[in-house]
Amino acid sequence: MKVFSFESLEVWKEVKLLTKEIYILTKKFPDSEKFGLVSQIRRATVSVSSNIAEGSARNSAKDQAHFYQIAFSSLMEVLSQLLISVELNFIQENELQLQRESISNIAFKLNALRAASLKRLKN
Numbered sequence: 001m002k003v004f005s006f007e008s009l010e011v012w013k014e015v016k017l018l019t020k021e022i023y024i025l026t027k028k029f030p031d032s033e034k035f036g037l038v039s040q041i042r043r044a045t046v047s048v049s050s051n052i053a054e055g056s057a058r059n060s061a062k063d064q065a066h067f068y069q070i071a072f073s074s075l076m077e078v079l080s081q082l083l084i085s086v087e088l089n090f091i092q093e094n095e096l097q098l099q100r101e102s103i104s105n106i107a108f109k110l111n112a113l114r115a116a117s118l119k120r121l122k123n
Contacts, residue, residue, distance in 0.1 A: 006056040011109035015049040015071075018102050022078070025099070029090045037090070041081040047074040048106070052113075065117035072110045079103050 006012050022045045026038045048071045055067025082099055085091045 004053075004057075006053040009052060009056065009113070011106055011113060012049060012052045012056075014102065014106050014109070015045075015052060015075075018078075018099070018106065019045045019049060021099060021102070025091060025095060029085070033090070037081060037085065037088075041078060041085070044074050044077040044081065047071070048078070052110075055117075061117045061120040065114045065121070068110055068114040068117060072107060072114070075103060075107055075110065 019042075022041060026041060029038045051067045051071035051074060055064045055071065058064045058067060079100065082091065082096050082103075086093055086096050
């Protein structure tokens with residue numbers, strides 16, 4: 001079976017794991033949040049992996065960098081929503097810290113991926 005380039009990216013693999021963790025974490029949110037915060041945080045997390053995949057399929061370095069920037073922005077949206085979830089007592093601080101560590105690692109790798117794309121633009 002053919003493996004597409006994004007499937008080989010370490011950052012995409014980490015986002016896939018984060019997405020799984022977010023889905024598990026949000027299962028315990030109140031039912032009243034099913035169409036609110038639960039839906040929003042899940043969509044944002046899926047958006048990160050989707051934009052990495054889409055960026056990796058682009059031919060121009062400028063387009064790639066653009067999609068990696070969008071992925072980074074969605075990742076920050078996830079972090080914001082997790083912080084709000086703690087404030088609302090939907091998750092505990094220790095649960096946030098576990099996800100925050102993953103988010104930090106992913107953010108670093110996304111920035112490196114974007115920088116590599118932009119460097120190719122200059123060359």
